[in-house]
Amino acid sequence: MTPIFLAAATTTPEEPNPLVPHVSEIVLVLVIFGLLFLLVRKYVVPAFEKSFAERRDAIEGGIERAEQAQAEAARLLEQYNAQLAEARAEAAQIREGARAEAQRIVEDLRSQAQEESARIVARGAEQLAAQRSQVVRELRGEIGTLAVELSEKIVGQTLSDDASVRSTVDAFLAEIEQQQASGAARAGGPGGAA
Amino acid sequence: MSHSASGVLATEGFHAPGPIDFFLPDFTGKSWNQDGYQVLLTKSSLLLVLGAVVAYLFLAMTSRRGKVVPTKGQYLGEQAYSFVRNGVAQDIIGAKDFKRYVPLLVSLFFFIVVNNLFSIVPLLQFAPFSRVSFAYGLAVLVWIVYNTVGIMDKGLLGYLKHSTIPAGVPGWILPLLIPLEFLSNIIIRPITMSLRLFANMFAGHLLLILFSTGGAYLLLHATGSVVLKPAGVFAFALGVAIGFLEVVVALLQAYVFTLLTAQYISGALASEH
Numbered sequence: 001m002t003p004i005f006l007a008a009a010t011t012t013p014e015e016p017n018p019l020v021p022h023v024s025e026i027v028l029v030l031v032i033f034g035l036l037f038l039l040v041r042k043y044v045v046p047a048f049e050k051s052f053a054e055r056r057d058a059i060e061g062g063i064e065r066a067e068q069a070q071a072e073a074a075r076l077l078e079q080y081n082a083q084l085a086e087a088r089a090e091a092a093q094i095r096e097g098a099r100a101e102a103q104r105i106v107e108d109l110r111s112q113a114q115e116e117s118a119r120i121v122a123r124g125a126e127q128l129a130a131q132r133s134q135v136v137r138e139l140r141g142e143i144g145t146l147a148v149e150l151s152e153k154i155v156g157q158t159l160s161d162d163a164s165v166r167s168t169v170d171a172f173l174a175e176i177e178q179q180q181a182s183g184a185a186r187a188g189g190p191g192g193a194a
Numbered sequence: 195m196s197h198s199a200s201g202v203l204a205t206e207g208f209h210a211p212g213p214i215d216f217f218l219p220d221f222t223g224k225s226w227n228q229d230g231y232q233v234l235l236t237k238s239s240l241l242l243v244l245g246a247v248v249a250y251l252f253l254a255m256t257s258r259r260g261k262v263v264p265t266k267g268q269y270l271g272e273q274a275y276s277f278v279r280n281g282v283a284q285d286i287i288g289a290k291d292f293k294r295y296v297p298l299l300v301s302l303f304f305f306i307v308v309n310n311l312f313s314i315v316p317l318l319q320f321a322p323f324s325r326v327s328f329a330y331g332l333a334v335l336v337w338i339v340y341n342t343v344g345i346m347d348k349g350l351l352g353y354l355k356h357s358t359i360p361a362g363v364p365g366w367i368l369p370l371l372i373p374l375e376f377l378s379n380i381i382i383r384p385i386t387m388s389l390r391l392f393a394n395m396f397a398g399h400l401l402l403i404l405f406s407t408g409g410a411y412l413l414l415h416a417t418g419s420v421v422l423k424p425a426g427v428f429a430f431a432l433g434v435a436i437g438f439l440e441v442v443v444a445l446l447q448a449y450v451f452t453l454l455t456a457q458y459i460s461g462a463l464a465s466e467h
Contacts, residue, residue: 018213018326018396019389024234025327029242030335036246036305041297044253048275051260051268058262 144169208411211403216324216396242322245309253304278303278452286456295459298339303452310444313399314437324395326388333388336455344462387454394447398440405433
């Protein structure tokens with residue numbers, strides 16, 4: 001009754017196929033798009049790329065400057081640290097050197113003093129020995145003389161030029177010497193008593 | 195809306211919109227290729243030219259004074275340009291080769307998106323790519339581009355081998371696979387590409403015509419039931435909703451077309467499958 005229900009059936013049989021290509025339209029779209037493409041390639045893309053590049057430069061330039069400053073600061077810090085370490089090492093070296101020097105000096109002085117004392121002791125001993133042998137030598141002559149004089153007085157005759165008497169005395173003294181040093185003191189006893 | 199010879203709002207009944215509504219007349223009044231007459235100077239052709247002009251003006255005006263700190267317009271243009279440049283060209287083709295193809299992809303995206311958006315601009319209200327020939331033209335162009343890129347990169351035989359013999363496939367299946375791969379990579383691609391764009395715009399426009407003319411018919415002319423006039427209002431409301439959907443479709447189809455172009459170029463350049 002209402003025409004609306006007939007709507008679906010009203011397509012006319014002579015309707016064209018929408019999928020059939022039209023050469024003129026294909027050519028048109030290629031020409032129009034070709035022009036657009038050429039213009040975009042020549043003007044639009046370079047302009048956009050240029051402003052992108054400028055922006056990137058502006059940002060990267062800032063970053064680069066900051067990086068440079070940071071690198072400079074790091075370099076200075078490293079340099080300062082290196083110098084500090086160097087100074088510390090040097091100080092330690094100097095301290096070590098001084099300590100070694102002091103020790104060396106002490107060692108030197110000690111050995112020097114030891115040497116000196118040894119030398120003094122040796123010289124004392126030497127002198128002592130020399131004096132002792134001198135004393136012994138002197139005493140030997142004196143004791144001999146005194147003993148002969150004493151014997152002459154006791155015996156009442158001259159014995160002094162008798163060679164046999166002299167050798168007797170020498171033999172006696174040698175016998176005494178063969179005993180202890182106390183023998184020398186005993187030999188002096190009769191001398192002192194005379 | 196009623197460009198067809200048989201008026202949509204004929205008083206005796208509702209005439210459903212059909213393919214005939216996409217065959218617009220030129221200034222001589224001839225509407226489609228009757229007797230080999232090549233209709234060219236139609237509203238759809240003029241809109242196509244206008245679309246190119248608008249797309250170029252948008253890009254040119256937003257890129258002309260490139261400042262380090264962008265103005266609002268420049269920012270918008272840069273965002274849109276970067277979307278294609280980075281989001282499509284760089285991501286799909288790869289950082290090594292993508293720069294050469296940025297002009298093509300940017301032109302394609304903005305050309306298609308502006309033309310598609312015409313479908314919901316008042317007074318214009320027609321998407322040129324609902325004319326299949328325009329979509330064919332672009333698809334043929336893309337076909338030539340990606341095949342040329344592949345042949346330049348690998349030589350004719352190398353490219354044919356690259357696009358028909360997938361890597362790591364056993365030899366005995368090749369007699370079956372080579373014709374299939376050739377069909378899908380060389381023959382079918384431009385067809386699906388153009389039909390996808392065309393069919394989306396065609397269907398969207400058809401829906402808009404249907405809801406607006408149908409709504410008008412129900413409100414003004416239909417008689418016999420009390421629900422018909424409210425149904426007309428409802429049809430208009432749906433038409434508005436379809437209009438918003440059309441915005442999404444317009445953007446999406448431009449994106450898909452550009453994305454596929456990048457994909458095909460990338461595939462032609464790839465060293466292995």
